[in-house]
Amino acid sequence: MTRTDTxxxxxxxxxxxxxxxLVDPDxxxxxxxxxxxxxxLERFDARPGGSFRMILTYADASEAAGKTTADSDVVEARFVDIISGTRVVLAVDFVSDDPAYAGTMTMxxxxxxxxxxxxxxxxxxDVPAGIRAEDHAAGLASSLAHLAAYVER
Structure with missing residues (x-):
């Protein structure tokens, strides 16, 4: 069963x-x-067909287990579509041996x-089953709050 989070x-x-x-690496x-x-970021190429690889590291791994290592999530993202000024579509995969995180999520x-x-x-x-809905909702809201803080300064 696939899931969509917004x-x-x-x-x-x-x-x-x-x-x-959305398209600037820094x-x-x-x-x-x-x-x-x-x-x-280990790499970044913001164009349709381009990609980025980001390592997300937990400040306190005792509060949440990483998908890739005990304290990190590695994300492989491909730019599927970019409409300048309007939309960015990413195909996102988590680097993990756990099948609960397998599959490509489209963001x-x-x-x-x-x-x-x-x-x-x-x-x-197509959110992977291993990502709990409430955790994903909190993460998306948090990223949006950080985006707001970044561009409103």
């Missing part, structure tokens, strides 16, 4: 600035890791004009 937030910044943070490293994690990030700034909507399709 999240959205209105951010007090222009659409252009918010979108730029920005992505700053805002994408959810609370309790830090990120490091679609949409940025549209909204009263007071930009609305960001995230849709995650």
């Amino acid at each position: 999240a959205s937030r209105v951010i007090s910044a222009p659409v252009e600035r918010v979108y730029a943070a 920005a992505l490293t700053a805002w994408l890791p959810p609370d309790g994690m830090s990120g490091e 679609t990030w949409e940025v549209t004009k909204a009263d007071g700034g930009a609305r960001v909507e995230i849709r995650a399709d």
